[in-house]
Amino acid sequence: MAKKKQGRIRDREKIIEDAIVELITKMYGPNARKVITHIIRSRGVVAEETLGKELGIKSNEARRILQKLAEEAIISYRKVRRDDRTIHGWILNREQLEGVLISRLKKTLDKLKTRLEYEENTILYECPVCGRRYSLDEAMDYDYMCPIDGAPLNEYDPSESIKVLKEKIKEIEADLAFLGAI
Ligand SMILES: [Zn+2]
Structure with a gap:
């Protein structure tokens, strides 16, 4: 029973994520779809510095999309130390997605x-x-x-x-x- 319930929660999470991806695509276009899909799949901090290159889009375009997603409260900014360097990180506000969608x-x-x-x-x-x-x-x-x-x-x-x-x-x-x- 507990297991079944957990499965349902995961299904619900997936449905909400898919709906968010569709919403973002409609609002900001196919590059934004790449960005949000990448962030959702990564399940961690995504580095602003390398995002454009990883997804094959211009870095200023990637930055602009990150800004839009942040304005929608879908992602949050995180400063992260990685290999002795500080990077600009972004992380999914998973618990906000449902509210944004609603x-x-x-x-x-x-x-x-x-x-x-x-x-x-x-x-x-x-x-x-x-x-x-x-x-x-x-x-x-x-x-x-x-x-x-x-x-x-x-x-x-x-x-x-x-x-x-x-x-x-x-x-x-x-x-x-x-x-x-x-
Ligand atoms: Zn006429």
Whole structure:
């Protein structure tokens, strides 16, 4: 039983780490993915001086990414003595990852819900030629003709976009439920 429970905790840790890697990739790109993956796998202090070279990215780019991760509270700075030299070390804030993830997910969820409410409650008109969208007031002002190209405006059908938003919201809510955050 105890063993089984430990296994579950490890699974949970792995799921959170994977989610953090995805989040960082989305926010800062593929080089940031390399950096965070390396830091997670190393399970110790990573030296700033050699990180870029080890991962095949420019050292100033590596430094910039480390700074971003530190701002997100995902890693912390550590001065380390190694072979008579002082190095700039970085270490994963493993116990912070869950909190970082939850707060990011909640922020995204809020944005999606605001967007959904807007899509559900706003009448928009769309130009079939240039794709510009106009509010009801604007469409009335323009006699339901696009002021750019004169094409007659159609009422914009938000159902597809509403469907996509609802699916995303459901996914994030399921993630938050998994993390015990809602
Ligand atoms: Zn137009």
